[in-house]
Amino acid sequence: MRPNYVLGGRYRITEALGEGGMANVYLAHDLILDRDVSVKLLRLDLRDDPHTIKRFQREGLAATELVHPNIVSVYDVGEENGMQYMVMEYVKGMDLKAYIKQHFPIPYQEVINIMEQVLSAVAVAHAHNIIHRDLKPQNILIDDKGVAKITDFGIAVAMSENALTQTNTVLGSVHYLSPEQARGGMATKKSDIYSLGIILYELLTGTVPFKGETAISIAIKHFQSEIPSVREFDPRIPQALENVVLKATSKRPSDRYETVTDMANDLETSLSPRRASEAKFVPAADADNGETKVLDKSALHSEVAHQEPKPDDVPPSKPKKRHRRRHWLYVLFGLAAVLIAMVGLAFWLGRPQTVTVPDVSGLTIDEAQQKLSDSSLDTGSIKRQSSADIKKNLVIKTSPAAEKSAKKDSKIKLYVSTGPRMVRIGNYIGQSYTRTAAVLKAKGVTVRRQNESSNEVPIGSVMQQSVESGQRINPKETTVTLTVSAGxxxxxxxxxxxxxxxxxxxxxxxxxxxxxxxxxxxxxxxxxxxxxxxxxxxxxxxxxxxxxxxxxxxxPVSKSEPKVEDFNVDVSIPFEANSSKTSGSGKTSVSSTSGVNTVQIYIRDHDHDYGTVYKQLTIAQDTQVTIPFAVESGKSGGYKIVRDGKVILADNNVTKNAH
The missing domain is CATH 3.30.10.20 (Trypsin Inhibitor V; Chain A)
Incomplete structure (x- = not known):
């Protein structure tokens, strides 16, 4: 598309930003809202495919519901002259692939910060039942303030329809493809979790875990080969951090995190000294495969042959009485059948007995142990984890889960609540609202923004926060309000x-x-x-x-009218620094030693008196002002300057000659 073309009568194309397997992207300017935007146009060779067009439109509209600071906003979806287009937020920066290449090695805490932002965004998409299906560093943008933003929500579904014919797309995505997708299976939310684990691997090592000359060879490695150890690449990486990679990239979806929020919670504490001695994560072992043994036919034939009368045992005088031999043969076959049945019965009676795991969620540990014991089950290890729904010291769930079958007298693992996950609030005064909100939302905190004009604080910076620094809050119950400077x-x-x-x-x-x-x-x-x-x-x-x-x-026309002389007087008003204050509501506000002073100027001359304010102004430093006077010849004027109700400067004998 040529520059200066106006799409939809609103978006003026500026330049091409890039080309992909599905669409071409352009920088454009929104003529109505006066802002730069990105415009994504469906490729020419896909515009005649009605199914692709329908998916493009439907998924584009679905993406407009995803409002999150770490998701590239979709503003508009439309069509013009057969061209399907999507208008999105323009992010000035680079994709995560280029960011890794430019900044590697990346500090572990920064890796966690980037991943927490991405996980927060994916959690919102999953809450709307939208699966990205194509998570990779090329679809994650890092703006010039370090904020991560995921793009291509919705289009990824349409892309998968043509994946087999889009070789470049497959090569770019197969490095992050889950085993179930590589086998041609249905993508789920846990497929996104696998891709997120591969992205975390690349952030820590600077490379992808599997490489190959073809997309097929790489895909095969995803469901056959174990993920290489990040600690072998860098032994300084804590085991707890490697465990996040290992659990997220488990071959079986059931061994991965249940939700991206669970992954974010685990990642948040992965650098904690309390987890320094954590063992390496190993997926749950496959269930024991019991084998039903059947008596071998050759053994049966041998038994029959052993019991069958030999020809020498038959009296010579009765060689033609074959009906008797047939009778004994039937008897022996019957005995063999009974023998097989007895062996099968013995095997069935000897098998381990199973029971149903009871539901013990919401019970205390003692109550849960008693209920398990009543069901002929023992209590195994007890793992504590946070829960927003289950009160502290009560059971959240079991492994195996409730209503599942388990061997009699086997050990059942209990997950016990430590209460809601508390989040520590930092000091965000003076920081960028966008970055602060992204960090808080990644931790599950609801953030509310309110704007307020300010002459001193830069636009977009936090002026006040409703929760003081150092406090720990329950993100499910407390909303943090940030007052942001609007300039x-x-x-x-x-x-x-x-x-x-x-x-x-x-x-x-x-x-x-x-x-x-x-x-x-x-x-x-x-x-x-x-x-x-x-x-x-x-x-x-x-x-x-x-x-x-x-x-x-x-x-006046009278010659006796007194002569009025006009002149100016320069006055220097001293500035008085203010101390920082905390509002009575407990809100923390911008701490400043400069502050501002509000002063009023009163003058007395031919046209004014001290009864009204001549001028009121706000100063942030020593300020010189020029005061105009109109004084009758032979008389004097005056001025006084007031701050906080006190006169700080005054002169009641102002004349032209004196100044």
């Missing part, structure tokens, strides 16, 4: 012409504007605005100065 507020300046001075001052106070008054003779009513700068309708920032010219009334 200086802008407003459209009202029309002040014709308004009285008092009205203008009230407006300035309400909108946090500084008003500077000038005077000149005019036919308009005295103290009425006859001019303003900037003009009405202009966009101005909060704290800006607006110069308003007021009427002195009609110019």
């Amino acid at each position: 200086q507020r802008q407003l459209q300046l009202a029309n002040l012409i014709g308004k009285k001075k008092a009205q203008i001052q009230r407006y300035a106070t309400q909108e946090s504007l500084n008003i500077s008054f000038k005077y000149r003779y005019d036919n308009a009513t005295k103290e009425t605005a006859i001019d303003q700068n900037p003009a009405a309708g202009s966009m101005v920032k909060e704290g800006s100065t607006v110069v308003v010219t007021l009427s002195r009334g009609k110019k």
Whole structure:
């Protein structure tokens, strides 16, 4: 698609960003919202396939439901002249594949931070019953602030329909393909978990676990070969961290994590000293395969031959009485049948007896042990893990699970709750909201944003947090509210012409504007605005100065009218540093030693008196201001500057000659 083409009457194409097996991607500019976006166009050779088009549209619309800081947002899905397109958030940065190549080796904590963001995003997709099916570093973007964002949600399903004919796509994806997908089976949420384990492997080693000249050879390794040890590559990697890789990439889906949240929880503590002596993860052994032994036919024939009368035993005088021999043959066959039945019965009676595992979830350990004992089962090891639903010290589940069969007197493993997983809140003041929210959401914390104008804090930085640093919270019950700087507020300046001075001052106070008054003779009513700068309708920032010219009334014609002299006086206002404060609600706010001062200036001259504020302004350092005076010849003016209700500067004898 050529540059400057306007797609859908809204998206102006700027340049090509890349080409893939499914679609081509372009940088475009949204003419309505005035922002850069990425536009993905279905490839020409796939536009005549109605099934692919339908999947592209349906999955694209489904992806618009996935709102998460670590998922590339899908803004729009449409069609123009047979071109299927998808409009997405433009992420300025690089994909994770390039990031690994450029930054390897990556510190373990940074690896965990990246994975926690990715896992948080996949958890949201799985909650919407969307399986990515093509998770790989090429589909994970890292922006210039270090935030990870997953892309190609929804399109991955459509891509799998053409996977066998898209050789480049298969070669790019087969390195992260689960064994069940490699066998041609159905992809599940646990298939995504396998791919996430391979991505974690690559983050730790800088390479993929299996390589080969063809996609088929690599796929075969996924369901035949064991994942190489990351600790053999780097012995410094903790065993607990390698265990996350091993469990996520288990050959059998049942041996993997149940959910990506379970994987995130395990990964979060993998660097903890408490897990330093953890044993290497080994998947659960296959169930014992009992074999039913059948009596060998040759043995049966031998037994029959042994019991069958020999020809020499038959009296010579009765050689033709074959019916008797046939009779004995029937008897012997009957005895053999009885013998086989007895052997089978003995085998059946000798087999291990099985019982049904009872449901002990929600019980105490003692209660669970008693219930297992009543079912002729023993208690095995006890593993403690967090649970948002089961109270502390109560049983979450068993292994084997409830209602499953188990051998009589076998040991049943108990999983006991340590209560909800608590999250420690850090100090996020002054940090980027986007990165902070991503880190908190990756830990399961609900984050609420509220914007507030600020002249001192950069746009997008956190100004306040509702939970103080160091506190531990239950992410299922507590929402963290972050107050984020929206920068200086802008407003459209009202029309002040014709308004009285008092009205203008009230407006300035309400909108946090500084008003500077000038005077000149005019036919308009005295103290009425006859001019303003900037003009009405202009966009101005909060704290800006607006110069308003007021009427002195009609110019007198009497020669006895006193002469009024205009002159300026420069005054330096000292700044007083403020100490940081914590609000009464316990919210932590931006700590600053600079702060701001709000001061009011009062003047007394021909046009003003001390009864009204001449100008109010906000300063963050020592500031020099110029005060205009109009003083009758032979008289003096005055000024006073007030901060926090106290006069800090004053001069009641201001004359032109003295300044």
